[in-house]
Amino acid sequence: MIFDALKAIVFAGIPVGVCSFLMVYYAYYKGYLSRDVEIRHAFKNKDDDKSLLAKKHKKKLLFLHSKWVAFGGGFYGLIAMLTFVVIELLQIVNFLLSVTSWKDITALFSIKAFIAMFIDSIMNMLKAAVWFIYWPNKISSGNFLIWILIAYLGYRLGAMFAKKYAIAKEYATAQQAK
Numbered sequence: 001m002i003f004d005a006l007k008a009i010v011f012a013g014i015p016v017g018v019c020s021f022l023m024v025y026y027a028y029y030k031g032y033l034s035r036d037v038e039i040r041h042a043f044k045n046k047d048d049d050k051s052l053l054a055k056k057h058k059k060k061l062l063f064l065h066s067k068w069v070a071f072g073g074g075f076y077g078l079i080a081m082l083t084f085v086v087i088e089l090l091q092i093v094n095f096l097l098s099v100t101s102w103k104d105i106t107a108l109f110s111i112k113a114f115i116a117m118f119i120d121s122i123m124n125m126l127k128a129a130v131w132f133i134y135w136p137n138k139i140s141s142g143n144f145l146i147w148i149l150i151a152y153l154g155y156r157l158g159a160m161f162a163k164k165y166a167i168a169k170e171y172a173t174a175q176q177a178k
Contacts, residue, residue: 001143008147011139013154019082020158021165023068027053028166032065035167071129075155083135084128091120 027033032053053073058066064081071080099105107113127134136144 001146004141004143005146005150007141008143008150012147013150015154016078016082016151017154017158020078020155021162022158023064023078024159024162025166026062027065028163030062030065032061035163035170075152078155079131079151080128083131084124087124087127087134088121091124 024033028035053061053065053069058069061069064085067081067084068077071077071084132148135147139147141147
């Protein structure tokens with residue numbers, strides 16, 4: 001149980017916390033969020049002008065933020081986005097490790113390969129959307145609930161520190177301008 005919790009902290013809590021910090025801080029930095037909006041409310045009101053993190057603004061967002069919003073935002077959306085990125089990166093690494101000749105690389109430029117990549121991308125989005133089914137098969141732990149709780153704690157701490165850091169940085173910039 002303690003070993004599972006330590007593994008969850010290292011492999012879920014810290015990465016999710018860091019990603020949460022970066023995503024939320026960058027959302028403040030780019031103006032997607034205002035200081036008045038709590039991150040847990042940022043995705044709920046689709047007509048709120050204080051948050052651009054809504055599906056109606058998805059095309060104005062950077063790629064990872066748009067994926068975060070596409071998956072619903074918040075903790076669920078962040079884990080789904082991270083799952084999507086992990087799945088895609090694993091497929092790229094597997095392809096690179098399987099390349100044995102130029103023929104393998106040139107085969108990527110066929111119609112068949114393009115269609116296969118498109119279908120794979122859709123399948124990967126579906127796998128990411130049901131991350132709570134995907135990850136238990138990848139993690140050798142009998143305590144998956146602990147992993148989710150620790151990942152959620154990492155998400156909340158990362159978002160909280162990002163907001164505090166963004167506010168402190170904004171205050172320091174304002175003080176320098178005076």
